[in-house]
Amino acid sequence: MEYVLLLHDDEKRWSVMPEEQFRRETGAYAAYTDALREAGALVSGNPLQPTATATIVSIDADGKTNVLDGPYAETKEQLGGYYVIDVADLDAAIAWAARCPCAATGTVEIRPVADLTIPA
Amino acid sequence: MISTRGAHDVAERAAREHYGKLLAYLASRCGDVHAAEDALADAFAAAIACWPASGVPRAPAAWLLVAARNRLFDDCRKRQRTERVRERLSAAGRTAERELERDGVLEDERLAMLFTCAHPAIAADVRAPLMMQVVLGLDAARIASAFLIRPEAMSQRLVRAKRKIADAGIPLRVPDVADMPARLDAVLAAIYAAFADAWHDPAASDPRTRGLAAETLWLGRMVVEACPEEPEAMGLLALMLHADARKDARRDAAGAYVPLDEQDVARWNAAQIDEAEALLRRAAGARRIGRFQLEAAIQSAHTARRRRGSADWRAIVALYDELLRVTASPVVALNRAVAIGRAFGPPRGLGALAAIAADPRLENYQPYWAARADLMLRAGKDLEARTAFERALGLTNDPAVRAYLGARLDAVARARAL
Numbered sequence: 231m232e233y234v235l236l237l238h239d240d241e242k243r244w245s246v247m248p249e250e251q252f253r254r255e256t257g258a259y260a261a262y263t264d265a266l267r268e269a270g271a272l273v274s275g276n277p278l279q280p281t282a283t284a285t286i287v288s289i290d291a292d293g294k295t296n297v298l299d300g301p302y303a304e305t306k307e308q309l310g311g312y313y314v315i316d317v318a319d320l321d322a323a324i325a326w327a328a329r330c331p332c333a334a335t336g337t338v339e340i341r342p343v344a345d346l347t348i349p350a
Numbered sequence: 351m352i353s354t355r356g357a358h359d360v361a362e363r364a365a366r367e368h369y370g371k372l373l374a375y376l377a378s379r380c381g382d383v384h385a386a387e388d389a390l391a392d393a394f395a396a397a398i399a400c401w402p403a404s405g406v407p408r409a410p411a412a413w414l415l416v417a418a419r420n421r422l423f424d425d426c427r428k429r430q431r432t433e434r435v436r437e438r439l440s441a442a443g444r445t446a447e448r449e450l451e452r453d454g455v456l457e458d459e460r461l462a463m464l465f466t467c468a469h470p471a472i473a474a475d476v477r478a479p480l481m482m483q484v485v486l487g488l489d490a491a492r493i494a495s496a497f498l499i500r501p502e503a504m505s506q507r508l509v510r511a512k513r514k515i516a517d518a519g520i521p522l523r524v525p526d527v528a529d530m531p532a533r534l535d536a537v538l539a540a541i542y543a544a545f546a547d548a549w550h551d552p553a554a555s556d557p558r559t560r561g562l563a564a565e566t567l568w569l570g571r572m573v574v575e576a577c578p579e580e581p582e583a584m585g586l587l588a589l590m591l592h593a594d595a596r597k598d599a600r601r602d603a604a605g606a607y608v609p610l611d612e613q614d615v616a617r618w619n620a621a622q623i624d625e626a627e628a629l630l631r632r633a634a635g636a637r638r639i640g641r642f643q644l645e646a647a648i649q650s651a652h653t654a655r656r657r658r659g660s661a662d663w664r665a666i667v668a669l670y671d672e673l674l675r676v677t678a679s680p681v682v683a684l685n686r687a688v689a690i691g692r693a694f695g696p697p698r699g700l701g702a703l704a705a706i707a708a709d710p711r712l713e714n715y716q717p718y719w720a721a722r723a724d725l726m727l728r729a730g731k732d733l734e735a736r737t738a739f740e741r742a743l744g745l746t747n748d749p750a751v752r753a754y755l756g757a758r759l760d761a762v763a764r765a766r767a768l
Contacts, residue, residue, distance in 0.1 A: 231519040319521035320471055321529075342518050 239336030585643030592649035
């Protein structure tokens with residue numbers, strides 16, 4: 231089954247982080263990504279730019295496109311990256327989520343990918 | 351050729367005997383409890399429709415399993431489930447047919463099912479209800495009444511939990527050794543909740559709960575067998591065995607309620623008590639005390655009455671002290687106050703009761719008012735006893751307990767009138 235791990239963390243923490251700690255923490259992510267790849271569980275994964283770079287788009291009832299600067303809502307933790315993994319079941323997904331460095335500094339949300347195969 | 355009524359009876363018996371096992375078997379193969387339930391319900395309906403004409407098959411459970419599996423196949427096709435699920439179902443169906451034809455025994459997946467119901471990804475308050483439905487085969491309305499929730503709300507929670515098992519890919523299997531301790535706590539708590547529900551219906555007046563105590567005991571045995579090193583699993587089984595050993599003594603020949611300390615010890619099931627005591631000793635060897643071992647030890651101290659004519663009330667108080675420390679439950683505090691009253695006299699019992707009187711959770715709790723009435727009466731405070739008996743009487747839903755409390759209230763009233 232495919233699961234998306236959504237990494238929520240306090241992005242301010244990253245912006246004020248001393249360089250040595252930054253190297254250590256990104257090193258932990260690199261090692262984690264390698265471990266996922268070695269296990270054959272990694273489908274894809276990326277960090278995201280901070281929420282300050284976010285743009286919100288919606289089309290209102292009159293058909294007018296609205297474009298807004300910034301994140302949708304102010305929260306303590308922000309979506310800062312994701313992994314897509316392919317593992318046997320939720321227990322395996324929980325085990326991988328617990329190993330993710332983000333689980334120690336923020337939270338990891340596990341979402342199963344919906345299977346929308348259209349009947350032949 | 352048998353009658354519709356006869357077919358219905360056989361199908362219903364097969365349903366009660368095999369429901370949990372068939373459901374666990376099908377669900378663990380397709381990973382979808384809800385789909386397995388629907389398929390099994392259809393199979394039972396088909397049995398009732400077919401058997402009057404075709405005769406009851408030699409192995410009713412095998413017939414039901416095959417019918418349910420075929421239905422799941424259709425379902426897989428319609429919903430485009432993966433080839434993998436279909437293959438597993440197909441292989442499972444063939445093995446199951448062989449197993450059932452040969453010796454009527456089906457590989458038992460109910461333990462796996464129990465752990466799935468108590469998975470940390472399932473909301474804690476729905477775990478016990480879920481077990482009662484999918485492992486014991488109780489209907490949502492009955493479960494709702496046990497947990498004091500509206501039936502529709504309970505149905506919704508159960509459906510949501512089953513959907514999560516399928517959609518989030520919660521595995522239907524026994525957890526690894528590393529995850530076992532945490533997962534076991536949730537399983538034990540849920541089994542105990544189911545047992546307590548059966549315990550409140552001693553006359554088994556509701557045909558749907560008849561045998562529920564035996565079923566939960568069976569679940570307890572299964573967990574002890576699967577986790578032989580876990581003292582709390584043994585503690586829970588010992589607790590349930592102790593309580594169940596007294597079931598025949600809880601009502602007299604006329605069906606009237608008999609309180610624990612007036613029960614005829616000859617009517618207690620000695621073999622079951624011995625089994626409970628042996629389990630408790632084995633559990634103590636692990637030197638990890640817990641809630642269920644403590645509760646079982648309290649039951650054990652009550653059975654001392656078999657040998658010395660009275661329960662060991664001082665030991666019971668000491669055990670309740672420890673249990674209260676572990677659980678912080680107002681019900682435990684209430685039972686502790688009763689035990690203090692017996693061990694050290696009614697005034698001290700009333701003192702302990704006064705300390706918890708303000709707890710809003712006890713305000714409409716019938717046993718609180720019955721215990722208060724009894725302590726007041728023993729302390730010679732008839733007027734307070736009378737008020738408390740009246741309150742208890744208004745809060746009970748058990749006809750036998752209502753009759754018992756009514757009789758005691760009458761006795762107090764008569765004594766006052768003299």
